[in-house]
Amino acid sequence: MTVDADAIADCVLSTFDQLPEKRKPRPRSDGSREWVPLAGIVLSKDGKLSCVSLGxxxxxxxxxxxxxxxxNILHDWHAEILAIRSFNRFLLDHCLDILQNPNSPSPWLQASPPEEQASPSRSQESPLGTHPQHNPPFTIRPNVKIHMYCSEAPCGDASMELTMNLQEDATPWSTPAPTSSPNPSISPNSTPTALRGRSNFSHLGIVRHKPSRPDAPPTLSKSCTDKLCLTQATSLLSSVTALFVAPGNAYIDTLVLPSSQYVPTACERAFTRAGRMRGLEDSVVEKWRGGYGWKAFEVKGTEREFKHSRRSIGPGEKAIPSNISAVWTPGFQESVIGGVLQGRKQLDPRGASAICKRGMWGVGVRLAGLVGGEVLRRVLGARTYGEMKACGVFDARRRVKGDVIDKGLRGWVRNTRDGDWER
Structure with a gap:
């Protein structure tokens, strides 16, 4: 059943409207107005829509x-990433609800049928060795579709034409294109390569790092365009969530953007196998296991506009980026500043968001205690987060991600500096 793009947008926008004012952009005494991007995940079933996460x-x-x-600190709190991380927390919490209340059927999840269960892992390189077959206990019901709404074009390649159109002088910025990522451990003459933010904005089809401002500190966070492109192969599930929910039905069906932010040629180039992913041939995808595949989303435009978008600010008003991020699922909501809960210092462990790495690992451990099984015990009982992520049970996911990076998202450099900590 086709779902109307306006209805998807309305579902997210109406959910945001119900948030308390403290989680929204604030009025300024000097007359300037704050703006912020919004993104949300919507599930559709039998013609009914439900927003299950937003950021x-x-x-x-x-x-x-x-x-x-x-x-404890979020690496990336762009709206799209918060919405996806919140969706994963929603699924983990929903698994907990099902296991603790087995007589209450779930509208979204069901027990995994054998054909959707993950295949055995065969890694010989994992620090924790090869694991026996692991079957995620749940899968998203086949009649449930996943949709995503974004109030702005995702940063990175899908928004380059919009960036060029905003320039009084469309000549690309004079800053030379970097020959490597900002990771100092990589030789300046090595590949892969990536670009920072909007620099050299006429270079298209390239992996880009956040942030967009050239004067901001460098990061290794890839653009939202790049991360969304990857989800067409890896699904929306994080590693921990994929231990409990099979990835086969966890792909975005529709990506909805405001018509003012939707450039079809840019999205075709940035997201598809006719664009920069053309090197990802069928012969590569056919070798993927564990329920993974290339499942492209359809991009649709909507005439709906978010009332706190940058476009809502009039010509005579000063636009100020809001520093407050809202995180919401049906089970909880938070305000985040600087990657931690509002009101907490950044290095205070009590400021950890429910969707941070430590929090998600903790929920996984609780779920493993209810599900049981040697594989879950060994994986989630790893000494450090880095060792857990290196377990052989994730080999199928690693292969998918590696193929996508090698064949299309060249320049993607993995973040490896936040894994040597114990739960």
């Missing part, structure tokens, strides 16, 4: 602070 925000953690995060 607002536009900032990320500098490279220099990654080693201090210790799993």
């Amino acid at each position: 607002t925000g536009m900032k990320c953690l500098p490279l220099t602070k990654l080693s201090q995060a210790q799993g």
